[in-house]
Amino acid sequence: MKAEKTKLTEGAVVVTPASTGANKTGSWRTYKPCLDQKKCIRCGICWNFCPDNCFMLKKETENKKYKHRFEINYDYCKGCGICAKECPVKAIMMQREEK
Amino acid sequence: MASKSDDWKPGNIRGLPLEEFFHSGHGACAGCGPAITMRMITKAAGKDSIIVNATGCMEVVSTKYPTTSWGLPWVHGAFENAAPIASGIHAALAAQGTRAKHNIVVIAGDGATYDIGFGAISAAFERGDKFTYICYNNEAYANTGSQQSGATPKHAWTTTTPIGKIIHGKEVEKKPLTEIIAAHKIPYIATASTAYPLDLFNKIKKSFTFDGPSFINVLTPCVLTWKYDSSLSVELARLAVDTGMWLVYEIENGKFTLNIQPKGLPVKNYLAKQGRFKHLTDADIAEIQMHLDKQNKELVAERECVNKAEEKI
Ligand SMILES: Cc1ncc(C[n+]2csc(CCOP(=O)(O)OP(=O)(O)O)c2C)c(N)n1
Numbered sequence: 001m002k003a004e005k006t007k008l009t010e011g012a013v014v015v016t017p018a019s020t021g022a023n024k025t026g027s028w029r030t031y032k033p034c035l036d037q038k039k040c041i042r043c044g045i046c047w048n049f050c051p052d053n054c055f056m057l058k059k060e061t062e063n064k065k066y067k068h069r070f071e072i073n074y075d076y077c078k079g080c081g082i083c084a085k086e087c088p089v090k091a092i093m094m095q096r097e098e099k
Numbered sequence: 100m101a102s103k104s105d106d107w108k109p110g111n112i113r114g115l116p117l118e119e120f121f122h123s124g125h126g127a128c129a130g131c132g133p134a135i136t137m138r139m140i141t142k143a144a145g146k147d148s149i150i151v152n153a154t155g156c157m158e159v160v161s162t163k164y165p166t167t168s169w170g171l172p173w174v175h176g177a178f179e180n181a182a183p184i185a186s187g188i189h190a191a192l193a194a195q196g197t198r199a200k201h202n203i204v205v206i207a208g209d210g211a212t213y214d215i216g217f218g219a220i221s222a223a224f225e226r227g228d229k230f231t232y233i234c235y236n237n238e239a240y241a242n243t244g245s246q247q248s249g250a251t252p253k254h255a256w257t258t259t260t261p262i263g264k265i266i267h268g269k270e271v272e273k274k275p276l277t278e279i280i281a282a283h284k285i286p287y288i289a290t291a292s293t294a295y296p297l298d299l300f301n302k303i304k305k306s307f308t309f310d311g312p313s314f315i316n317v318l319t320p321c322v323l324t325w326k327y328d329s330s331l332s333v334e335l336a337r338l339a340v341d342t343g344m345w346l347v348y349e350i351e352n353g354k355f356t357l358n359i360q361p362k363g364l365p366v367k368n369y370l371a372k373q374g375r376f377k378h379l380t381d382a383d384i385a386e387i388q389m390h391l392d393k394q395n396k397e398l399v400a401e402r403e404c405v406n407k408a409e410e411k412i
Pocket residue numbers: 133154155156157178179207208209210211212237239240241242243248
């Protein structure tokens with residue numbers, strides 16, 4: 001296969017900010033964090049410490065006690081386990097990835 | 100502005116601003132401490148900031164051409180040139196009359212800061228150009244496969260300080276860079292740790308209020324170099340502070356404040372979790388503990404002495 005040529009911008013300037021989204025680093029994972037919404041107290045510690053910005057803040061619809069919930073973006077989660085380790089109420093469990 | 104304290108109260112989402120400027124899809128190792136720190140730094144810097152990034156992991160993993168993880172204006176120069184580039188941006192904005200609108204933030208590894216860029220940083224601080232220089236300090240040249248830097252602690256394994264019959268890891272103490280920078284008497288100097296995000300956040304915000312250079316040295320664990328399970332990055336950043344391996348303090352217009360009192364945990368708790376220290380004997384650990392206690396005591400005593408002298412003037 002002939003390698004496709006990348007057209008260089010002047011000075012190799014990148015004109016598309018926040019554009020690494022196509023690189024789905026979730027494929028690196030061997031362990032998967034599973035978040036138990038019933039245990040989660042919405043403290044945001046996992047969100048703070050995830051190196052890959054995988055905690056998405058969503059509107060809560062089921063639990064009246066909270067306005068928001070976190071959901072994990074598995075497209076980018078590399079399975080490092082920091083969120084599970086740092087969660088103060090052990091709401092996140094690491095489970096072997098089955099792909 | 101985030102609250103000053105780091106105790107999280109259950110039930111509410113507290114902490115850093117939600118807006119992201121260091122986006123997913125970057126190629127840092129799973130659990131990378133510096134990548135966590137990039138999210139925190141950019142949140143504190145905010146949308147009107149200009150980032151100058153020295154060569155190193157955070158530059159390499161975030162900018163696979165033609166894409167970028169950064170959501171802010173970002174410049175990369177040569178390994179040793181981040182501070183002079185920041186000086187240039189400062190001068191250009193001043194000439195345009197738009198300097199007040201932007202924060203200029205240098206982000207550089209410890210190799211770039213302690214060693215190769217050091218002379219240029221010193222010159223920029225001598226000139227007094229206004230920008231915030233942040234060293235994300237993973238205590239080695241990680242991107243080229245973990246060579247020792249001036250920030251590598253004594254006894255640590257790196258590829259250039261191997262464990263063998265003749266040498267057992269790094270043979271000399273690390274360079275006291277924060278104190279060397281403090282000798283430049285720039286308005287604001289601080290240390291921080293990835294495990295204390297609000298402390299780091301507030302220090303970055305504060306650095307923008309000074310009319311001159313600021314320097315922040317952030318200790319941040321590297322999975323590859325320090326050799327530990329990737330889930331431990333924040334735990335190690337916390338243990339470094341709790342054992343006194345990393346003092347968290349600031350020097351604001353000459354006035355020293357120890358921001359986090361070390362808990363006095365034995366340094367062994369920190370060392371034993373890392374493969375780069377696994378060759379240490381009990382005698383080595385005792386030596387490290389003794390040196391640490393002495394060094395921390397001296398630093399605090401010297402700085403408090405300066406505080407007192409300044410009060411008298
Ligand atoms: C002048 C020069 N020498 C060497 C290199 C090769 N190099 C690229 S990244 C790097 C290591 C950077 O180390 P550090 O500043 O500690 O950042 P880290 O990789 O740990 O994030 C080196 C040596 C280079 N790019 N330029």
